[in-house]
Amino acid sequence: MSVLQKHGSLIPQNTDLPVLKAVKTRPMDDLSLSRWIAQMPLWVIFTFSAVILLWPGLASAQTAYSLEKVWGILLKWMPLLVFKGFVLNIVISFFTMLIGTVAGVFLGLGQVSQIYPVRFMSWIIVQVFRNSPWLVLLFIVMLSFPFEISLGDTHITVPGWFKAVIGLALPVMANIAEIVRGAIRSVPTGQWEAAESLAFSRSQMMWQIILPQCIKRMIPPWMNWYAIMTMATPLVSLLGVSELVTLSRQAMEAEGNNPSLLVPFYGFALVIFFAYCYPIARLTLLLEKRFAVKL
Amino acid sequence: MTNTQWDEGQPIVSIKNVRKSYGDLEVLKGVSFDVQKGEVICIIGPSGSGKSTLIRCINALADIQGGSIQVEGQEVHDDALDKLELRKKVGMVFQQYNLFPHKTALQNIMMAPVKVLKQPKAEVEKRALALLKKVRMQGKENSYPGELSGGQQQRVAIARSLAMQPDVMLFDEVTAALDPETVNEVLVTIKDLAADGMTCILVTHEMGFAREVADHIYFTDNGVIVEHGPPATFFDNAQDDRTKAFLGQIL
Numbered sequence: 001m002s003v004l005q006k007h008g009s010l011i012p013q014n015t016d017l018p019v020l021k022a023v024k025t026r027p028m029d030d031l032s033l034s035r036w037i038a039q040m041p042l043w044v045i046f047t048f049s050a051v052i053l054l055w056p057g058l059a060s061a062q063t064a065y066s067l068e069k070v071w072g073i074l075l076k077w078m079p080l081l082v083f084k085g086f087v088l089n090i091v092i093s094f095f096t097m098l099i100g101t102v103a104g105v106f107l108g109l110g111q112v113s114q115i116y117p118v119r120f121m122s123w124i125i126v127q128v129f130r131n132s133p134w135l136v137l138l139f140i141v142m143l144s145f146p147f148e149i150s151l152g153d154t155h156i157t158v159p160g161w162f163k164a165v166i167g168l169a170l171p172v173m174a175n176i177a178e179i180v181r182g183a184i185r186s187v188p189t190g191q192w193e194a195a196e197s198l199a200f201s202r203s204q205m206m207w208q209i210i211l212p213q214c215i216k217r218m219i220p221p222w223m224n225w226y227a228i229m230t231m232a233t234p235l236v237s238l239l240g241v242s243e244l245v246t247l248s249r250q251a252m253e254a255e256g257n258n259p260s261l262l263v264p265f266y267g268f269a270l271v272i273f274f275a276y277c278y279p280i281a282r283l284t285l286l287l288e289k290r291f292a293v294k295l
Numbered sequence: 296m297t298n299t300q301w302d303e304g305q306p307i308v309s310i311k312n313v314r315k316s317y318g319d320l321e322v323l324k325g326v327s328f329d330v331q332k333g334e335v336i337c338i339i340g341p342s343g344s345g346k347s348t349l350i351r352c353i354n355a356l357a358d359i360q361g362g363s364i365q366v367e368g369q370e371v372h373d374d375a376l377d378k379l380e381l382r383k384k385v386g387m388v389f390q391q392y393n394l395f396p397h398k399t400a401l402q403n404i405m406m407a408p409v410k411v412l413k414q415p416k417a418e419v420e421k422r423a424l425a426l427l428k429k430v431r432m433q434g435k436e437n438s439y440p441g442e443l444s445g446g447q448q449q450r451v452a453i454a455r456s457l458a459m460q461p462d463v464m465l466f467d468e469v470t471a472a473l474d475p476e477t478v479n480e481v482l483v484t485i486k487d488l489a490a491d492g493m494t495c496i497l498v499t500h501e502m503g504f505a506r507e508v509a510d511h512i513y514f515t516d517n518g519v520i521v522e523h524g525p526p527a528t529f530f531d532n533a534q535d536d537r538t539k540a541f542l543g544q545i546l
Contacts, residue, residue, distance in 0.1 A: 194393035194452075197354055198407035198459060199382035208410060212397045 030179070030221045031288060033228050037274075037281035045274055052267030055260075074264050077251040085244035086272055088161060092243065093230040095165040100172030100229075101222070107173060108180025109206065122177070129174035134167075135235055141167035142239045161243070164236035172229050179221045183214035220288035227277045227284070234269070244269050301368025307332045307463060307494050308353060314361035315348055322348050324518035325362065330463075335489045336496045337505040337526075340515035341541060346498040349515070350465045353496065354385040367462065383412065386456035387465040390472050392448040394440035400427065400451045401436035404458045412459065419458070426454040430484045446477025450484050457488075464488065466497040482508075502545055506530055514538050 053071065110122030129137070145163045149156045187210050195205040237245040248265045255261060306329035315323040322345040330336050338346045351357040352364055355371050355378050364371040366385060394403050404423040408414045427433050430450040440448050449469055456464060466485065470478045482504050489495055489508050499505055505512060505526065512529040514522045514537075522535045533539050 188391075188393075190389060190391045190393035191395065193356055194389060194395070196356060197382055197385075197387040197389075198455070199379045199411045200407065201379060201411075204410055208406070209395055213395075 031224045031284060034220075034224045034281040034284040037227070037277055038285045040278070042278075045271065045278065048267075048274075049271050052264055052271065055263040055267070070260060070264055073255050073261065074268060077248075077265075078268075081244060081247055081251065081268065082272070085242070085247040086276075088241070088243045089230070089233040090276075092161055092165055092168065092233050092236065092241075093226065095162070096168040096172055096229055096233075097226050099165065099169040100225075101176050103169065103173040104176025105180055107177035108184065111177060111181045112184050114202065126174045126177050129170045130178065132171065134171050134232060135238070137170050138164065138167035138235060138239060141170070160239065161236070161241045164233075164239065164241050168229060168232065168236070172225060175225050176222065179218050179225070180214070183217045184210055186217060187213055216291040220284050220291065223280060223284040223287070227280050230277060230280075231273055244272070303332055305368065306330055306365075307367055308496065309365040310349075310353075310362070311364075312362035313349070313352065313359050313364060315345070315352060315357065315359045322518055323352075323359070326515070326518070326520055327362075328513060328520065328523070330494060330496060332462075332494055333492045334494055334510045335508055336511050336513065337509040338496070338498045338513045338515060339500070339502070339505060339541075340521075344515045345518045346515055347467050350387075350467055350496055350498055353463075353465060354382050354387055356387075379411070383459060384462045385465060386459055386461035386463070388449070388452050388456050388467065388469050390468040392440070392445070392452045392472075394448050394452055394455070396440050399437050399439055400432065400443070403440070403451060404455045407455070408458050423454070423458055426457055427451075429457075429487070430454045431480070444477060445473045446480045449473065449481045453481075453484055453488075463494045463496065466495065466499070468498050468500065470499070470501055500545070502530070502542075514541065516541070 054067070107122050107125060110118050111126065113119045113122065142160070142163050145158060145166065147158060149158060184206075191209060191213065192205065195209045200209065233243060234245040237243055237249070240246065242250075245266075248269055252258075252261045252265055308330040310329070311327050312325045313323050313327070314321065314325055326345075326349060328336075338349065340346050348357055352359050353366065353371065355376065359372050362372070366381060369381065370376065371381060394400075395406070398406060401420070401423055404426060405416070405419050408419045408422070409416055424433075424436065427436055430453055432447060432450050432454065435443065435447065435451075440451070443451065453469075469485070470481050473481060478501070482501065485495065485497070486504075486508055497505070497509075507526075509526050512523060512526050513520050514529070514535075516537050522529065522533060522538045529538075530542065533542055
């Protein structure tokens with residue numbers, strides 16, 4: 001509760017005098033996506049599914065594709081779409097987050113380094129990867145990375161999806177670095193001074209005193225970025241990685257490319273992504289509330 | 296390092312003509328005083344007179360622009376200084392306690408000796424428990440700072456600083472953020488310390504306490520030491536008008 005609300009009852013409620021009301025502004029928010037998803041009531045997902053399933057009946061009643069037939073086709077492909085396609089999206093999102101987080105933590109630490117060249121280079125890297133179009137980064141990585149890495153006699157084939165992971169991890173890394181930097185900056189100066197006065201070295205201070213205090217603050221925005229990135233994984237279908245959207249397209253081609261299949265198939269992809277990200281968004285907001293810094 | 300030349304007969308902290316400014320604002324305009332081993336020094340004065348800045352310079356939390364500060368004969372205002380070595384000798388307690396919120400009271404105390412001094416854990420734990428007893432906090436070793444009152448947190452902070460076995464302790468307005476009823480428990484702890492012969496430099500607004508515990512009082516105003524003396528002379532027989540005005544307001 002804000003101070004104004006708390007003391008609101010002290011102010012006479014009925015007055016003829018003009019009253020200047022407090023201006024309400026939403027603070028800058030790093031959880032916008034989670035907030036947007038989580039505020040949707042659960043019935044949205046069911047309504048949406050229903051519309052998609054009934055679509056062929058509504059839009060293409062005249063065509064040869066009856067409602068039952070479209071459902072049959074979708075049902076036939078569903079196991080492949082989910083267990084081959086969507087699972088790959090999830091695998092990509094996990095590895096991307098893993099690599100992005102580890103690299104992002106070090107890049108974030110680089111941004112608060114006391115050594116100016118390190119700080120400057122980290123800043124440049126963060127600015128470049130935060131502000132580049134993800135698809136461009138993906139293309140660069142996909143096309144410039146070798147198919148095969150040779151270490152002496154052993155040749156390791158780099159699968160396409162893993163190159164996609166690298167491409168997606170770059171912007172994620174830069175955004176995680178910003179989260180880390182912000183969290184480190186939010187630790188009160190008193191903590192730094194106390195650690196300094198106890199003769200902790202800079203790296204001891206960082207890893208044992210400052211970062212452990214940051215973790216709680218970093219979790220909600222970190223999860224928010226996980227949701228954003230997961231929803232961006234279909235981008236890699238443009239590069240031929242056989243994830244959900246690629247497989248959906250191929251399935252439709254196999255079924256004769258009838259336009260009345262478009263909405264059910266892509267709609268199914270939407271629903272499954274939403275169903276995956278919805279609980280994450282709810283959990284993000286729940287954690288944010290619980291970890292809110294009490295001042 | 297000039298360390299070797301120092302012996303216990305010389306001042307443990309020697310401050311000579313120290314100048315410090317933040318941008319154009321000069322907060323210390325040539326401050327000098329010596330502290331002998333085992334002495335208790337109180338620095339008093341109106342807010343903004345540079346008291347806190349002065350003691351933060353002693354353990355190199357703040358740098359100085361001129362003059363010299365020596366701790367055990369070692370120059371603090373020196374680029375070649377090993378700050379970590381200095382801070383092992385000089386403990387500091389802050390107004391806002393600054394305990395580490397993610398660690399229990401016992402862990403707060405044990406952390407620096409174990410991680411920084413690399414002392415064996417069992418030995419440190421024994422010492423930490425003894426220190427908790429000394430600051431009258433036995434039984435609270437597993438409490439987190441958030442579960443303790445301000446006075447209790449401050450006593451843990453004192454124990455944390457003592458665990459490093461420093462030669463000098465700095466106290467920066469340690470009771471200023473406390474409730475009136477908990478101020479005394481912290482002052483008693485400091486009094487015990489002083490009685491044990493610890494060298495203490497305190498910035499304080501507690502005049503009664505300063506009078507009781509200090510060997511020497513320094514009154515600062517506007518970046519200079521206006522007047523100083525043993526408590527009896529200082530409080531009962533102040534000479535300078537500014538001192539008189541300040542004491543008139545406070546007492």
